[in-house]
Amino acid sequence: MKLFRISTVPISLNILLKGQLRYLNQFYEVTAISGQGDELDEVEQREGVKVHPIAIERRISPLKDLVSLLQLYRYFKREKPDIIHSITPKGGLLAMIAGKWAGVPVRMHTFTGLIFPHKDGHFQTLLIWMDRVLCHCATHIYPEGKGVREDLERYRITAKPLKILANGNVNGVDTTHFSQSAVDAESIEILRAQLGVREDDFVFVFVGRLVRDKGINELVTAFKNVASTPLSDRDPTLLSDQNPIPLSDRTSAGVSNVKLLLVGPPEQHLDPLEPAVLSEIDANPNIITVGFQQDVRPYFAVSDALVFPSYREGFPNVVLQAGAMGLPSIVTDINGCNEIITNGHNGLIIPVKDSAALENAMRRLAVDRDLYGSLREHSRPLIESRYRQDRVWEALLEEYREAGGGVIE
Structure with missing residues (x-):
């Protein structure tokens, strides 16, 4: 089965998911997708996974965002992944829309943090609706911790189930390395x-x-x-x-x-x-x-x-x-x-x-x-x-296996 992990910029894959992609590559054909750069090359070499660069702007940029969206859609349509899983706001929004259009059966997004609670006015409203669209197009939504889940609920971002994997955090900590x-x-x-x-x-x-x-x-x-x-x-x-x-x-x-x-x-x-x-x-x-x-x-x-x-x-x-x-x-x-x-x-x-x-x-x-x-x-x-890393990885793997057996639309 094909698993695509997506972020806006490669440093998120390189730092936040260090070691995780190599682990998952034992069970899935993993491809890492983000903007191009040395960080993406490092992910390819260290994790031993396929990479596919698609430029995604961190800031709101309608024309560039449309180009990125179409590139993601074409790539998903051609490669037919079984699961896509994004971890950053803009990359997540575009990936979830493109995945829904392309008919990807399992579309996951992890909210590692929220921007809109700390903004106000029209900009906050825009950010809220962007996250609502993201959640509408996703099949599975994971807040990284209890605080993130409470903000998603308080602002009524989605009515879909919100599940925290393990005890929170996207990658856990390697307690052998950090000792x-x-x-x-x-x-x-x-x-x-x-x-x-x-x-x-x-x-x-x-x-x-x-x-x-x-x-x-x-x-x-x-x-x-x-x-x-x-x-x-x-x-x-x-x-x-x-x-x-x-x-x-x-x-x-x-x-x-x-x-x-x-x-x-x-x-x-x-x-x-x-x-x-x-x-x-x-x-x-x-x-x-x-x-x-x-x-x-x-x-x-x-x-x-x-x-x-x-x-x-x-x-x-x-x-x-x-x-x-x-x-x-x-x-x-x-x-x-x-x-x-x-x-x-x-x-x-x-x-x-x-x-x-x-x-x-x-x-x-x-x-x-x-x-x-x-x-x-x-x-x-x-x-x-x-928060031991191996427990977080095992929980994520189990979630992928469960999601593959039944999809929430």
Whole structure:
């Protein structure tokens, strides 16, 4: 049987579905479809699957979208796939329409995140109707997590069944690859020396694009305060029944050895940071930037906790990866993050765009060693029990087999 996996741009296939296509290719004749590029070539070589480039614009572009739609239709009509499965908004819309026109029997789409809840006005209305058309043309619809499903239901995108595979996330996490034991101890020490990180430093790490929507403005502001403002016995954020910290631990020494490690590319042209934040990143000796890294595991290995104050996500891989590496996380109360992290169990959850709450959470982890130890103890076991990659792949394979036996029109 033929299985086509479709995304708008090849990086989605290359990063989000790493390893999955090779696994599925044992059971189906898999073809990966997206725009052309080195990333698609890498998918072909690493996954051992067929690829077929079709240019798809990420932005709304009526003429180019029509061309892409016709190309998808002709290819589906000629190749007659048994299942098509898309994972990105524009690629999904065009693939589902083309698949319905071409008579593809099983047409699946996974919503890895939604754009329209964060827009307004006519643009939001347009995006809602695009997703409604997508769902109308699909036979099976999969929200990546509970938050995505709730948004689809709240905005009445479709009346069709919405099924979350496994516990959410499109690919799970390879807990063998993302493990402290998988990183050589000597290389960790070399990296520590290169970064200027001491053994007694408490290192917060952020992995992702350095942009406003990832909460970098709030993160840098909070870290500046944590690193420069001593904790006092009268600190109201720490003197509470809900957050008892021994007086002996509430000292300036408790936060004098913190560092912030930023792993990811800046994108000032797309979603700029505040000028004061950029200046702080450049001037603060305790903020370390290393840019994009192909392998983030060594940076997790030299860190103590992930900080991920994003404004919106579908189901963030970085939180899964950090947990698999044994790191607790501070995350915002958004889709995906609040499904992976249980507040007070394997991390802390704070409100979105709240630098004061973020500062308090960072102080708590840096100072309260009992709290930190408890969160860290539960981090990896939770990921292993819920999001291990092989379980996600097996659930997807079973879904394909079930879908092939009966189609919802």
